[in-house]
Structures are given as C-alpha cells and as structure tokens.
Amino acid sequence: MTFIAALLSSTQFAMAGIRPGAVWPDNRGIHINAHGGGVLRCGDTFYWFGEHKADTTSSAMVGVTCYSSKDLEHWTYRGVALKVSYAKGSDIERGCILERPKVIYNKKTGKYVMWFHLELKGQGYAAARYGVAVADKPEGPYTFLRSGRVNPGIWPVNLANPDTTALTEAMNRKPELQWWTPEWMEYIKQGMLTWRDYDGGQMARDQTVYVDDDGKAYHIYSSEENLTLQIAELTDDYTAHTGRYVRVAPGGQNEAPAIFKHNGTYWMITSGCTGWAPNKARMFKASSIFGPWEQLPTPCVGPDADKTFGGQSTYVLQLGDNFVFMADIWRPEHPSDARYIWLPITFADGVPVVKWTDEWDITSLLKNR
Structure with missing residues (x-):
C-alpha cells in the first residue's frame, strides 16, 4: 500500500467548512492532489488547478490536475488537465519539474491559458523557464x-x-567578488544578473499570472537566482510576453508570489527562499502594477505566523469584495501528503490581515462574489 493510500484508509473524510492543514477529500474520498495551484471561476463553477505530487518524488510524473466545485468545499476530480509527455527530450517529459500552474481565461480568443514554472528533466533547477499551454475548456x-x-x-x-x-x-571578478557581500549585493541591485541573462532571457521560477480590471494580463515570477521578482506584461492572447517588464525588490530574495487588488491598490504576498521549509511571509503594495512597490510587514497573525502557519503562499482567490489566501504546507518526504491552507483575508486600516483559524465557513463569502 502506498503512503497516501494508507493515510486515506485511516482518515474519516467529512469536509466541514474549510479546515486549513487537514486532509481534504475529493468526490472519491481521495486527498486533493493539486499543489502550488490556483482557482479559476467560470460562471458558478470554480476550477482548481495544481501540481500532481507522487508519493516519493516532487518531479512531475503525471502533470497538472483539475478539480471543480460549486461551493469551494466539495471538489470533483476532473482529471489531468495537462499531461506530461513520454517523448524523450520533450520540454515536459515525464520526470521534469512542473510547478505552480495557474489558468486564466482570454475573452478575446475564448481560450483558457495555463502558465507554469518548468525545469527540464535531469537539469535540476538550472533551466528556470516558464511554460504555457492552452485549452478550449477549463478542465x-x-x-x-x-x-x-x-x-x-x-x-x-x-x-x-x-x-x-x-x-x-563585476561578473568577471569572480571569485574575489564574493556572494552576499555588500559590494556584491549592490551590483545585484544595479542589474548584474539581469545583464548576465540579457541575451538568453530572464530566469522564471515560482510564478503566478494576474488579469487586471482592464483585461491586461501579467506574469509575476521569481528571477535572477530567486533574488528579484519580475512582473512582465502578456500579449493580448495571454500566451507570450510583450517585452514590457519591471524588477521588484532587487536582491530581496522573494518567491511564491500571490497578487490581488483591493480598492485600487495592488497587494502581493510572497515568501523568503528557504527551500521546502516555511518562513515568514512578506507583503508588498503598489498603486500601479509596474510599481514602485513598497514592502510591509507580514500579513499573518496567530500561531506560527512567523512561519506563515507552516505554509507558503501560492494564490489569492477573489470572491467579490472578499479574498482568500491560499498556501501549501509542503511535505517533501511524502509529497502527495502536502496540505492546504486557505484563510480569509480581512483588512485593518486598509491593510490585509491573514489570521489563523482552525475551521471556517466560506459560504458567507460566496454570497458576495
């Protein structure tokens, strides 16, 4: 029996409201396997896309899974939305690293567009690429x-x-220009790694996509060896970059961006870079998506708030004037048993607050979506 099967056989599945960190069953009684993901609303149906995790590896052995729900509590498995390839040498060959898939809908083309972070098979995290795929149906x-x-x-x-x-x-002064020295950091802020990657393109790791009120879409990703965030505008069909982009918090070591907009202000929750281990969430705000962005203290409040409740941000779901913070509790020893943190975002003096609660009812938010 696999690890996750043993876990499921010993667990009572009765989803009562939203229970952060618990096992979340789908319609089959199987723990939802959609990690590092996001949620897309289509009419009265929500679609949750995420990484399928195996029992013993975080490499992509299946692809991107999809679930649907009417109430955000009861989820129906809709299958594998994007399958890995069995063709040797394919960019998405089985065993590659495929992370943080997000789907947006393009009203002009009628297409559903998926963006994700991709690392080529056998190359660790050296490729640092984006991936993009399209479909005619959300699932x-x-x-x-x-x-x-x-x-x-x-x-x-x-x-x-x-x-x-x-x-x-500066780049040619290795090894005497040591990493993490004040001089090295100053060159990072001035764009040393941006220049290093200028010809081949900027690195793109932990990522999300965002569609603004005017229909323009943006790709937000961790770049420059995870030292600097970048925000890049997408073409009208959402499948490529226009060439307009900005750097955010150069040298700040941010990843796992989750972005939303409230009362005309853009907010972005991120994490530091500590591998699979949780750390203290960061938060940024701006009046324009291209900045400038200002960093604020963590929005998290409650037990283990300094470690983002044991999780890492992945997405912020908007429901009308309400927002839900989504995060993952990673379990690299048993990747398929990674858990989910969903918490309501409130506002104190106009600033987002994410407060821990063991269980909460999402139906009140759905009434205002």
Whole structure:
C-alpha cells in the first residue's frame, strides 16, 4: 500500500467548512492532489488547478490536475488537465519539474491559458523557464505551446540604461567578488544578473499570472537566482510576453508570489527562499502594477505566523469584495501528503490581515462574489 493510500484508509473524510492543514477529500474520498495551484471561476463553477505530487518524488510524473466545485468545499476530480509527455527530450517529459500552474481565461480568443514554472528533466533547477499551454475548456485537455526564458534582449522598464561595462567587470571578478557581500549585493541591485541573462532571457521560477480590471494580463515570477521578482506584461492572447517588464525588490530574495487588488491598490504576498521549509511571509503594495512597490510587514497573525502557519503562499482567490489566501504546507518526504491552507483575508486600516483559524465557513463569502 502506498503512503497516501494508507493515510486515506485511516482518515474519516467529512469536509466541514474549510479546515486549513487537514486532509481534504475529493468526490472519491481521495486527498486533493493539486499543489502550488490556483482557482479559476467560470460562471458558478470554480476550477482548481495544481501540481500532481507522487508519493516519493516532487518531479512531475503525471502533470497538472483539475478539480471543480460549486461551493469551494466539495471538489470533483476532473482529471489531468495537462499531461506530461513520454517523448524523450520533450520540454515536459515525464520526470521534469512542473510547478505552480495557474489558468486564466482570454475573452478575446475564448481560450483558457495555463502558465507554469518548468525545469527540464535531469537539469535540476538550472533551466528556470516558464511554460504555457492552452485549452478550449477549463478542465482541458491543455495543449503545450512552448517553454523558455522571459524577454531575451530586452531591459526592464525600471532598469533602462544600466552601466553594462561596470556590470561586466563585476561578473568577471569572480571569485574575489564574493556572494552576499555588500559590494556584491549592490551590483545585484544595479542589474548584474539581469545583464548576465540579457541575451538568453530572464530566469522564471515560482510564478503566478494576474488579469487586471482592464483585461491586461501579467506574469509575476521569481528571477535572477530567486533574488528579484519580475512582473512582465502578456500579449493580448495571454500566451507570450510583450517585452514590457519591471524588477521588484532587487536582491530581496522573494518567491511564491500571490497578487490581488483591493480598492485600487495592488497587494502581493510572497515568501523568503528557504527551500521546502516555511518562513515568514512578506507583503508588498503598489498603486500601479509596474510599481514602485513598497514592502510591509507580514500579513499573518496567530500561531506560527512567523512561519506563515507552516505554509507558503501560492494564490489569492477573489470572491467579490472578499479574498482568500491560499498556501501549501509542503511535505517533501511524502509529497502527495502536502496540505492546504486557505484563510480569509480581512483588512485593518486598509491593510490585509491573514489570521489563523482552525475551521471556517466560506459560504458567507460566496454570497458576495
């Protein structure tokens, strides 16, 4: 018997409201396997997309799974939305790393567009690519289009005229220019790694996508060796980058971005970079999606708030004027047993607050969606 099967056989499945950190069963009584994911609303139905995790590896052995729900509590398994490929050398070959899938709907094309972080099989985290796929129905099947680095040969809007001579000299000063020294960090802020990756394109790891009120979509991802966030505008069909992008918090070591907008202000919750181990969530705000972004203290309140309640941000779901913070409790020894944290976001003096609660009722939020 597999680890997760043994877990399921000994657990009583009766989902009562939202219980962060508990085992969440689908319609088959099986723990939902949709990690690092996001939720898309289509009419009165919600679709949850996420990484399928195996019992013993975090590599992608199946692909991106999809579940649907009318009430955000009871979930029906809809199958594998994007399957990994068994073709040797495929970008999404079985055994690659495929993380943080998010789906958005394009009203102009009628297509559902999935973006995700992709690492090529056998290369660890060296590739640092985005992946994009499209479908005619929310549940798929999705057709893989391409993967790659972001905006090759283009400078970010807020780093238009860097001193590339100085940055080249800094890169060539290895090993005497040591990582994490104040001098090294200053070069990072000036764009040393942006310049290093200029020709081949910017690194793209932990990521999300966001559609603004005007219909424009954006790709938000951890870049520059996870030291700097970047926000890149997408084309009208949401399947490629336009070339306009910005750097956010250079050298700040942020990943796991989750973005939302409230009363005209953009908010972004992120995490630090500590591998699978939880850390203290960060929060940023801006009046424009291209910034400037201001960092604020963690929004989390309650037991283990300094470790984001043991989880890591993945998405913020909007329900009318209400918002739900979504995070993952990773269990790398048994990846399929990773758990989910969903908590309501409240506001204190206009600032988001995520307060821990053992169990809560989401139906009141659904009435206002």
